[in-house]
Amino acid sequence: xxxxxxxxxxxxxxxxxxxxxxxxxxxxxxxxxxxxxxxxxxxxxxxxxxxxxxxxxxxxxxxxxxxxxxxxxxxxxxxxxxxxxxxxxxxxxxxxxxxxxxxxxxxxxxxxxxxxxxxxxxxxxxxxxxxxxxxxxxxxxxxxxxxxxxxxxxxxxxxxxxxxxxxxxxxxxxxxxxxxxxxxxxxxxxxxxxxxxxxxxxxxxxxxxxxxxxxxxxxxxxxxxxxxxxxxxxxxxxxxxxxxxxxxxxxxxxxxxxxxxxxxxxxxxxxxxxxxxxxxxxxxxxxxxxxxxxxxxxxxxxxxxxxxxxxxxxxxxxxxxxxxxxxxxxxxxxxxxxxxxxxxxxxxxxxxxxxxxx
Amino acid sequence: xxxxxxxxxxxxxxxxxxxxxxxxxxxxxxxxxxxxxxxxxxxxxxxxxxxxxxxxxxxxxxxxxxxxxxxxxxxxxxxxxxxxxxxxxxxxxxxxxxxxxxxxxxxxxxxxxxxxxxxxxxxxxxxxxxxxxxxxxxxxxxxxxxxxxxxxxxxxxxxxxxxxxxxxxxxxxxxxxxxxxxxxxxxxxxxxxxxxxxxxxxxxxxxxxxxxxxxxxxxxxxxxxxxxxxxxxxxxxxxxxxxxxxxxxxxxxxxxxxxxxxxxxxxxxx
Numbered sequence: 021x022x023x024x025x026x027x028x029x030x031x032x033x034x035x036x037x038x039x040x041x042x043x044x045x046x047x048x049x050x051x052x053x054x055x056x057x058x059x060x061x062x063x064x065x066x067x068x069x070x071x072x073x074x075x076x077x078x079x080x081x082x083x084x085x086x087x088x089x090x091x092x093x094x095x096x097x098x099x100x101x102x103x104x105x106x107x108x109x110x111x112x113x114x115x116x117x118x119x120x121x122x123x124x125x126x127x128x129x130x131x132x133x134x135x136x137x138x139x140x141x142x143x144x145x146x147x148x149x150x151x152x153x154x155x156x157x158x159x160x161x162x163x164x165x166x167x168x169x170x171x172x173x174x175x176x177x178x179x180x181x182x183x184x185x186x187x188x189x190x191x192x193x194x195x196x197x198x199x200x201x202x203x204x205x206x207x208x209x210x211x212x213x214x215x216x217x218x219x220x221x222x223x224x225x226x227x228x229x230x231x232x233x234x235x236x237x238x239x240x241x242x243x244x245x246x247x248x249x250x251x252x253x254x255x256x257x258x259x260x261x262x263x264x265x266x267x268x269x270x271x272x273x274x275x276x277x278x279x280x281x282x283x284x285x286x287x288x289x290x291x292x293x294x295x296x297x298x299x300x301x302x303x304x305x306x307x308x309x310x311x312x313x314x315x316x317x318x319x320x321x322x323x324x325x326x327x328x329x330x331x332x333x334x335x336x337x338x339x340x341x342x343x344x345x346x347x348x349x350x351x352x353x354x355x356x357x358x359x360x361x362x363x364x365x366x367x368x369x370x371x372x373x374x375x376x377x378x
Numbered sequence: 379x380x381x382x383x384x385x386x387x388x389x390x391x392x393x394x395x396x397x398x399x400x401x402x403x404x405x406x407x408x409x410x411x412x413x414x415x416x417x418x419x420x421x422x423x424x425x426x427x428x429x430x431x432x433x434x435x436x437x438x439x440x441x442x443x444x445x446x447x448x449x450x451x452x453x454x455x456x457x458x459x460x461x462x463x464x465x466x467x468x469x470x471x472x473x474x475x476x477x478x479x480x481x482x483x484x485x486x487x488x489x490x491x492x493x494x495x496x497x498x499x500x501x502x503x504x505x506x507x508x509x510x511x512x513x514x515x516x517x518x519x520x521x522x523x524x525x526x527x528x529x530x531x532x533x534x535x536x537x538x539x540x541x542x543x544x545x546x547x548x549x550x551x552x553x554x555x556x557x558x559x560x561x562x563x564x565x566x567x568x569x570x571x572x573x574x575x576x577x578x579x580x581x582x583x584x585x586x587x588x589x590x591x592x593x594x595x596x597x598x599x600x601x602x603x604x605x606x607x608x609x610x611x612x613x614x615x616x617x618x619x620x621x622x623x624x625x626x627x628x629x630x631x632x633x634x635x636x637x638x639x640x641x642x643x644x645x646x647x648x
Contacts, residue, residue: 066549093545093548098549106545106546108543110567120549120550120552
């Protein structure tokens, strides 16, 4: 394992307690600000000391409260890019990159890194003369120069405009593939998390609520709170009405919804919540002749245009829940979303994820 | 109506600024005028008394500035970065000599290091060494009065360096010393140079504390400002001597200021 992490610390009323392991993958630490994401990076880098716990980097124990081990940041093999970048403005780009380089590395290594990050020709420039995207890449190159197996990135793209962000994200994925690094990436941006993550760890109030493969976390949130944090628009309250061959059947607002099988054991009559993302809801103009489960009639109550997508808030025409649906621009036009308000809604069973009620 | 009101305001501002500027220029014009009238400034500058005072002033001030840097830099850094018990007290005491009349500093030095002083007395009893009327005392007086200017400037210089830079340097494997030398000090450089110049200039001009603690002995404790006082009080140099000495101090100050501006400009573009 490149990273094994377990730490606890009380900071006033804030109780931090988390456990994480990673191996050659990009783990997005996701959550609101103040959830404990950045703190995790500080614990790993050694800039802050956990109250209790154990941290190992590439097999080497760098912190162990039980054995009194606490290596200083200098001796921990991490590359750390802080949110404000903290470039050394009085040094040139090449000097910035070379700053943390091991002694044995030659000048060629600086050149290679600058080439890798598309910064060739900027060696002698001062950081402040560079654009935002170039500055980000300098910070990244400086962290990579440390030749550390674990890269810690604290919202490194937050200051960039969208075009630059896309470029930087692609670059980061390329680096992970080429260099085989373990990367912890802190963000509160859902789209960024979607785009980058192999795995997602959802932070809230100093705890990791869920840690898993990206699709797993986004489509099968462990709790209502995770569903809320990860932007699940539809969280429907219901009660277990029975079980069929594939999974539980949950009654919501007078209709029975067949749901995906749940890992947690469920009882008949148990109160539950169902999560389905807005982009997983199927809309039709009318019944298409095939018998389908989980269909009900609904009417547009509100709608919002976001250019490439449209968000529709639907209220049920009879029985069934109110739902939020996200449609891409093209299907929205084909379905005449702007002029017609009556719909047949289908909630595909595989996308209906049952969670504990609270 | 509106426009004429603006004109009146502008005229008032220019007038006030002119009066103030004139007030600063006239004394120096007076010095130069007097020196030209006297006509013997050059000969006076070559007298033994003036030469000794000049040499003494130059090297004691330089030594003072050096000691201020060596001892003051760690204090400034700690005050800027560390939180420790008694920090506010240390901070206040280092500021004290800036607001205190230098004569009080001189008396205070006497009560601590003088022959009957707090530790001056035991030191004399054990070793026979006394501080008073020696060049050592000149440097001590200058240090007490001038070093705070360096510490103050260095402290705010270090405070202006983002601690995040140091933290990042640590994660890049740099020791605390290397981080200080490569990151913190260069970033704080303009402030450090400013503090050094202030400290040196203040030491050059130190009068009150030196007079009281070190005395006014030609060749040993008589620095330039003391020589000016002596000239006024009727020493062989006379008023013309005072004018000549003042001109030298003025010239030295000008040179330092210009050099400082150049250094600062360079530091900020580096």
